[in-house]
Amino acid sequence: MVRFNESGPWLGEEGPDSDVVVSSRVRLARNLDGIPFVNRASDADRNEIVGMVRRTPLFATDGGSLRWIEMSDLDECDRQQLVERHLVSKQFADSSAARGVGVSEDESLSVMVNEEDHLRIQTLWTGSALTRAHEKVAAINRELESHLDFAFNPRWGFLTACPTNVGCGVRFSVMLHLPALRITDELERVRRSAKDLDLAVRGFHGEGTESTGDFFQISNQITLGISEDDLLQAFAEDVVPRLVDYERSARQLLMEKKLSTLEDRVHRAHGILGNARMLEANEAINLLSRVRLGVSLGLLESISIQEVHRLLLHVQPAHLSALKGVALEDDESTRVARANLVRGVVAGS
Amino acid sequence: MHKCDLCDKSAVLHDLVLEGSQWKPVHLCEDHAQAQGYPGSGEVTTTGKPVTEKPRTGTRKRLAACETCGLTLALFRRKGLLGCAECYRAFEPHLEPLIGRAQGGATYHCGHVPEQKEAHIDRRMSRIRLLKELNEAVSSEQYERAARIRDDLQLLEQKIEVEKD
Ligand SMILES: [Zn+2]
Ligand SMILES: [Zn+2]
Numbered sequence: 347m348v349r350f351n352e353s354g355p356w357l358g359e360e361g362p363d364s365d366v367v368v369s370s371r372v373r374l375a376r377n378l379d380g381i382p383f384v385n386r387a388s389d390a391d392r393n394e395i396v397g398m399v400r401r402t403p404l405f406a407t408d409g410g411s412l413r414w415i416e417m418s419d420l421d422e423c424d425r426q427q428l429v430e431r432h433l434v435s436k437q438f439a440d441s442s443a444a445r446g447v448g449v450s451e452d453e454s455l456s457v458m459v460n461e462e463d464h465l466r467i468q469t470l471w472t473g474s475a476l477t478r479a480h481e482k483v484a485a486i487n488r489e490l491e492s493h494l495d496f497a498f499n500p501r502w503g504f505l506t507a508c509p510t511n512v513g514c515g516v517r518f519s520v521m522l523h524l525p526a527l528r529i530t531d532e533l534e535r536v537r538r539s540a541k542d543l544d545l546a547v548r549g550f551h552g553e554g555t556e557s558t559g560d561f562f563q564i565s566n567q568i569t570l571g572i573s574e575d576d577l578l579q580a581f582a583e584d585v586v587p588r589l590v591d592y593e594r595s596a597r598q599l600l601m602e603k604k605l606s607t608l609e610d611r612v613h614r615a616h617g618i619l620g621n622a623r624m625l626e627a628n629e630a631i632n633l634l635s636r637v638r639l640g641v642s643l644g645l646l647e648s649i650s651i652q653e654v655h656r657l658l659l660h661v662q663p664a665h666l667s668a669l670k671g672v673a674l675e676d677d678e679s680t681r682v683a684r685a686n687l688v689r690g691v692v693a694g695s
Numbered sequence: 696m697h698k699c700d701l702c703d704k705s706a707v708l709h710d711l712v713l714e715g716s717q718w719k720p721v722h723l724c725e726d727h728a729q730a731q732g733y734p735g736s737g738e739v740t741t742t743g744k745p746v747t748e749k750p751r752t753g754t755r756k757r758l759a760a761c762e763t764c765g766l767t768l769a770l771f772r773r774k775g776l777l778g779c780a781e782c783y784r785a786f787e788p789h790l791e792p793l794i795g796r797a798q799g800g801a802t803y804h805c806g807h808v809p810e811q812k813e814a815h816i817d818r819r820m821s822r823i824r825l826l827k828e829l830n831e832a833v834s835s836e837q838y839e840r841a842a843r844i845r846d847d848l849q850l851l852e853q854k855i856e857v858e859k860d
Contacts, residue, residue: 379780380823386764386778462776484807491809495824497780502794503804505783507776509790510797512783514806544799570794571801 350427351453360651361473365642366590368521368561368655371432372479373468374487375506375515377497383507384443384460392444395464399457402493404486405448412448412457417441423674426664432470434458455486462507463515465490474590476518476582480574483516503570513570518581521550522589525560525639526596529604529611536592543585544568550631558628559635559658564589597643612640616649620693624681630661630688637692649692657691697834699724709833720833720841761785763827822851 361367377383378398381391399405404412417425417439425439434447438461445460458466467486469479490496497505504515511517527533540547548563566581600608615636619625625633638654640646659665661684667674670683697706699722706722723731759768766778768786777783783790795802825848832841 377780380827382764382779383777385774385776386766487807488810496809498809499780499783499804500808501803502783503806505777505780509777509783509794512794513798513801513804516806567797568799568801570798571803571805573806577806 350431361471361475363474363586363590364472364651366523366593367474367586368523369432369470369472370475370479371468371470371517371519371521372476372483373466373517373519374483375463375504375511375517376465376467376487376490377505377507378464379495379497381464384462384464385507387460389444392460396444396446396459398494399448399459399465399490402490404457404489411450412455413451414446414448416446418444423664423667426674427668430659430662430664433468435461435466437461455482457486463511474520474582474586476520476578476586480516480518480578484574510567511569514572514574514577516569516574516577517565518578519563519565520586522562522564522593523560523635523638523642524562524589524593525635526600527593528560529600529608530596532592532596536589540564545585559631561635597639601643608643609640609645611636612643612645616640616646616692619688621689622685624678625661625685625688626676626681627661627663627666627684630684631658634658634661634688653691657688660687697722699727701727706834709830720836720838722833822848825851 361370378395381387381395384392384395387395400414404410405414415428417434420428425434428434428447429436429439431453433449433453433456435458438445438447438458441460443460445458447459448457450456454470456468456470458468467483467490469482469486471479499505503513506512506515524533524536527536537547544567546563546565546567548565550558550561550563564585566577568577572580615633619630619633619637634654634657637646637649638651638658641649641651641654660669663674663676663680666672666680666684666687670687672680672683697709698704699706702724704724704726707725708723708728709720760766761778761782762785763781764778766782766785768789771777771782771786771789777786791802825844829841829844829848832838832844
């Protein structure tokens with residue numbers, strides 16, 4: 347069993363703009379020159395890729411900053427925990443070929459090996475911290491570049507298995523909490539303007555997942571014809587603040603015009619979480635989302651954002667299973683265990 | 696298409712060897728390449744291993760498949776994923792409009808360029824890449840370029856030898 351920290355990097359101390367921005371992530375896609383991409387690679391190729399990455403000083407037993415987690419050594423629960431912690435993608439956890447992930451002590455840095463591309467280098471930070479996350483990822487990239495030869499072509503930039511990720515091969519993304527825009531029924535407008543700005547809007551766990559609890563992952567889709575710095579600037583200084591302001595004005599509007607409705611929503615959710623005897627994962631996340639809104643607006647003071655974040659992680663199936671020894675599947679005993687866990691924090695606080 | 700220097704079969708390996716002070720092109724079929732001690736049999740791929748999944752021969756299909764990884768255009772269209780770095784060259788005319796559409800019209804990189812820190816880069820990979828370039832240069836009869844690549848390759852092999860000690 348893998349030992350994880352009690353919280354993840356996106357659960358730590360409150361970051362900038364954390365009323366709306368839950369976390370910031372920067373991810374680079376890289377492939378080693380001279381070896382077929384993962385989808386055409388033989389088992390020997392995949393093992394070779396793992397070997398080459400692990401021979402870099404990042405993984406050195408003394409002084410290396412990453413510990414190696416071989417996916418085939420993990421049981422289903424541990425693999426899913428990595429997904430819930432946003433350290434690997436769901437597709438990566440479910441694949442069966444040789445693959446693994448390097449994770450730093452504080453989990454702010456991870457390197458997936460043999461996902462869709464040979465390497466997916468990611469940094470994850472709490473709150474709005476794209477610049478900091480990018481500095482870190484760029485430093486790791488430079489370090490890896492001095493030991494590995496990445497597939498690069500002067501015209502297309504860094505070559506990726508999916509041709510639409512070429513160029514910088516960088517994905518900036520933020521996890522936004524947009525509950526007020528849901529209440530004011532403006533999410534569709536957000537989706538449309540995101541599309542006009544060439545942004546991708548995804549759910550809680552990335553590609554193909556639902557936007558449980560009004561959490562949305564917004565990321566750039568353009569990666570070619572623009573430098574990393576310009577992309578970062580446009581995304582972090584224009585796009586994100588615009589979305590944050592949008593949600594904030596919706597919250598302000600609700601505070602001024604619909605305070606009772608808002609208070610009812612928040613306290614009702616808090617009441618259920620503090621009293622329920624059985625909870626499903628999605629129900630718990632949706633209720634915690636309302637509590638989070640209440641805490642951000644100062645309507646609820648008995649629980650902190652960090653406690654809400656920790657619960658958001660721990661109510662998910664694999665974390666709950668690891669914490670409470672219940673099954674991964676949703677059944678009566680897992681719902682009871684989930685409700686007990688939440689009640690202990692919410693009612694006990 | 697070149698014939699093997701030693702028989703009538705078509706050559707799959709192209710190299711330059713130094714004879715006196717002159718570089719001489721060498722073209723060998725699979726069997727003779729192996730007999731001459733070239734690593735692996737078959738075409739030297741980017742991984743230095745023989746092509747296990749060769750693109751089907753014939754001129755019509757040759758355009759629609761990547762010679763390095765064997766990915767066909769049809770398969771790419773179905774999966775949406777390319778098979779190797781060389782696919783970008785093999786399918787360039789098809790990729791151009793596709794990438795342009797996805798990238799808001801952009802078709803040229805203008806971001807970070809990796810520093811070539813020759814001293815640290817895995818030399819084995821550089822060697823494989825040079826072998827492949829050499830192969831291309833000779834088969835397209837660019838002998839001057841091939842000679843330069845051969846020099847680089849020898850230099851690299853000396854370094855590899857030194858590092859072994
Ligand atoms: Zn022959
Ligand atoms: Zn290919």
